[in-house]
Amino acid sequence: MRVLLSTWGSRGDVEPLAALAVRVRELGAEVGVCAPPDEEFAALLAGVGVPLVPLGPTVRSVVSRERPPTTEDAFRLAADLVNARFDTLTAAAAEGCDVLLATGLMPAGVRSVAEHLGVPCLFACFHTFGLPSPHFPPGRRPGRQSSPEETDLEVLWEEDAQRVNAMYAEPLNTRRAALGLPPVDDVRAHVHGGRALLAADPVLAPWADLTHLDLVQTGAWLLPDERPLPADLEAFLAAGEPPVYVGFGSMAMRSSPGLARVVTEAVRARGRRVLLARGWADLARTDEGDDCFVVGEVSHRALFGRVAAVVHHGGAGTTTTATAAGAPQVVVPQIADQPYWAARVAELGIGAAHDGPTPTLGSLSAALATALAPGTRARAAAVAGTIRTDGAAVAAKLLLETAARERQPR
Incomplete structure (x- = not known):
């Protein structure tokens, strides 16, 4: 057949x-x-x-x-x-x-x-x-x-x-x-x-x-992904508290000039280290601070359980993987079904839905305050066990x- x-x-x-x-x-x-x-x-x-x-x-x-x-x-x-x-x-x-x-x-x-x-x-x-x-x-x-x-x-x-x-x-x-x-x-x-x-x-x-x-x-x-994380990423993870992951997958994010600087400063404003996923938005370091690291394509299944929160565009796959990993989320929806996933993350209490597609320092920092709250992490861990x-x-x-x-x- x-x-x-x-x-x-x-x-x-x-x-x-x-x-x-x-x-x-x-x-x-x-x-x-x-x-x-x-x-x-x-x-x-x-x-x-x-x-x-x-x-x-x-x-x-x-x-x-x-x-x-x-x-x-x-x-x-x-x-x-x-x-x-x-x-x-x-x-x-x-x-x-x-x-x-x-x-x-x-x-x-x-x-x-x-x-x-x-x-x-x-x-x-x-x-x-x-x-x-x-x-x-x-x-x-x-x-x-x-x-x-x-x-x-x-x-x-x-x-x-x-x-x-x-x-x-x-x-x-x-x-x-x-x-x-x-x-x-x-x-x-x-x-x-x-x-x-x-x-x-x-x-x-x-x-x-x-x-x-x-x-x-x-x-x-869900695709099984047993790939280990790269050695340099493992070293970054081991060098401090869990970072906040920021990645927008296949979204070019044209409406957000200076996006890398905005997200880096917003995460730092919450006292967290920053893990940028390059993606099609081409996120890159904005300075030489050792609290920021950039990755290419890596196993989300291996990574998301080891970060403080996941900031993403709200694709169905990323939302599901982050939820299954028990990672609190901030969803910055861009198109199509992404506002729906953002709303569901907020409704379930496992993260925050960003208001609109263009994050600012203030708006993203406020959303991260919700995602990084202890109650959100506890709720995310509980929901993770229900994902098929x-x-x-x-x-x-x-x-x-x-x-x-x-x-x-x-």
């Missing part, structure tokens, strides 16, 4: 697929992963013995431009990704595929390829952003926005579907027509399909009867069961 996993997005959209691939392989199936061709994603997958099949442009080329992406950029990227999915997945699945998994940025095209090839397809998401619900409004997407005065949730979700159609319907239906498939009227519903997997922890993302989708919550897909670690194994079993039940005879 062969499983093909596909995504396009940041590391938080790729690393869970590496975790799932490991579990699928343990069940005796072959597995392939189609993902953005960024070097770090290729290295991540190579680390678990799964080659990356390049899909679409690199994420870094899209998010690290000098200017923020425009609405026109978003529409062009949508069309490019639809075409990339048809081309890449058709070629990858031609070698034999029993089930396709669609994740990442609105994966329009994946289900159409599966339909053309006669194989089952499952949609998976790592957060609840964008899942239609009668209980809360949709998040923001590019395109014509709803009126600020509109409060009817049914209307707002219908307008959200129209925005998805405006971005994806034309390229999707053009490619479907070339394969002799009928047009899709509602791209969002087509992408979500009949059954979907929510790869998020039930404590961090409680989800019961909040959508009309047939949603199975597996728990987060079997999500990838649950999802792998569901994938193979779906393939066995729904695949068409060849």
Whole structure:
């Protein structure tokens, strides 16, 4: 049996697929992963013995431009990704595929390829952003926005579907027509399909009867990471009290000039040492003080249990890893689902949600006061014990069961 996993997005959209691939392989199936061709994603997958099949442009080329992406950029990227999915997945699945998994940025095209090839397809998401619900409004997407005065949730979700159609319907239906498939009227519903997997922890993302989708919550897909920390980082950790980790992952943080200085001074104002993660924001030392250290890509699972707090952007993966480690958090949300994770961290009492995407010395210092309070650490330790670690194994079993039940005879 062969499983093909596909995504396009940041590391938080790729690393869970590496975790799932490991579990699928343990069940005796072959597995392939189609993902953005960024070097770090290729290295991540190579680390678990799964080659990356390049899909679409690199994420870094899209998010690290000098200017923020425009609405026109978003529409062009949508069309490019639809075409990339048809081309890449058709070629990858031609070698034999029993089930396709669609994740990442609105994966329009994946289900159409599966339909053309006669194989089952499952949609998976790592957060609840964008899942239609009668209980809360949709998040923001590019395109014509709803009126600020509109409060009817049914209307707002219908307008959200129209925005998805405006971005994806034309390229999707053009490619479907070339394969002799009928047009899709509602791209969002087509992408979500009949059954979907929510790869998020039930404590961090409680989800019961909040959508009309047939949603199975597996728990987060966590990649085992047994890498030791680098010797120089170990030496820094041993040289004093636990530092505050600050890292923003795949976020370029353009809206925050002088970010490294702001976060360094805010942490120092709380009497703590500073551990900066370089990331795509390119954080670097601002002086020669021996209370500051900069790291590249290291094992968060090995590190987060040894720091005083984690300041981050609120990606689903980073939030889950910090929570599982019992580390108090300050979430500085930037886009998409990140405000949701920030709010959940605050609601659970395991950290603070920064107000807005641009930290200042005063605002970050105040948030750190909450995160570094003894009660917050005690609460974070208690919640850590409730986080599921079997999500990838649950999802792998569901994938193979779906393939066995729904695949068409060849």
